[in-house]
Amino acid sequence: MGSVPKPLVAGNWKMNGLRDSLAQIEKVAASEVLAACNVDALICVPATLLHSAAVMTAGTPLRIGAQDCHHQEGGAYTGDISASMIADSLGSHVIVGHSERRMGYREDDASIRSKTVAAHKSGLTAIVCIGETEEERLGDQTLDVLRRQLAGSLPDDVTAENTVIAYEPVWAIGTGRTASIADIAEAHAFIRSELSHRYDDECSLMRLLYGGSVKPSNAAEILRVENVNGALVGGASLVASDFLAICSVY
Numbered sequence: 730m731g732s733v734p735k736p737l738v739a740g741n742w743k744m745n746g747l748r749d750s751l752a753q754i755e756k757v758a759a760s761e762v763l764a765a766c767n768v769d770a771l772i773c774v775p776a777t778l779l780h781s782a783a784v785m786t787a788g789t790p791l792r793i794g795a796q797d798c799h800h801q802e803g804g805a806y807t808g809d810i811s812a813s814m815i816a817d818s819l820g821s822h823v824i825v826g827h828s829e830r831r832m833g834y835r836e837d838d839a840s841i842r843s844k845t846v847a848a849h850k851s852g853l854t855a856i857v858c859i860g861e862t863e864e865e866r867l868g869d870q871t872l873d874v875l876r877r878q879l880a881g882s883l884p885d886d887v888t889a890e891n892t893v894i895a896y897e898p899v900w901a902i903g904t905g906r907t908a909s910i911a912d913i914a915e916a917h918a919f920i921r922s923e924l925s926h927r928y929d930d931e932c933s934l935m936r937l938l939y940g941g942s943v944k945p946s947n948a949a950e951i952l953r954v955e956n957v958n959g960a961l962v963g964g965a966s967l968v969a970s971d972f973l974a975i976c977s978v979y
């Protein structure tokens with residue numbers, strides 16, 4: 730049985746950041762704090778900044794990724810970008826199935842699965858997001874939702890290198906509310922067990938990130954939970970010092 734890969738702290742800038750925000754990327758990439766951490770660090774920027782950020786961070790420990798991709802390589806899909814465009818812009822990862830896209834663009838598990846396949850075909854690591862709404866949690870449906878999203882969003886041939894799962898309870902995103910430590914532990918143990926039913930030992934060790942109001946003040950407690958192998962960080966990833974403080978838990 731292999732060992733769990735190095736933890737990953739991934740930032741998701743969402744629809745934030747103009748060219749002058751690249752200064753934050755530069756600070757993170759050049760930081761001695763980051764060089765001293767035992768962590769993989771990644772920031773998923775808007776498509777407009779992807780290539781500049783990737784060029785700026787070449788040769789540093791910081792990787793650059795995108796926030797969504799189309800499932801097709803190319804074609805008549807106005808406004809979309811493909812996984813091969815992300816790879817061509819030197820991005821290494823892409824987030825798929827974020828709840829803001831599941832809800833805002835009605836993306837379903839099948840379309841997220843095709844995006845994951847497209848990401849892998851272009852050599853990208855897919856960060857596949859899952860998570861329950863507040864209504865589903867209150868209705869005691871959390872584990873059913875996670876089981877359904879995992880089953881539907883993941884292809885059969887994933888590996889621990891090309892796929893990362895991000896558990897983001899929808900009600901904890903951007904709200905300042907985090908799930909309780911017990912709830913995070915339960916969800917992550919459940920996800921790990923679902924993976925181990927479906928995949929071989931090596932693969933079921935893929936990284937599981939927690940996301941939802943992670944910030945410097947709560948990161949240490951959350952990242953210490955068993956089966957939490959890193960974080961997907963929204964708001965706190967926009968400021969280099971906050972992002973670095975989260976990375977430095979490792």
Ligand SMILES: O=C(CO)COP(=O)(O)O
Binds near residue numbers: 902904940961964965
């Ligand atoms: O959605 C998130 C990351 O993908 C979490 O966002 P916040 O950290 O701002 O709550």
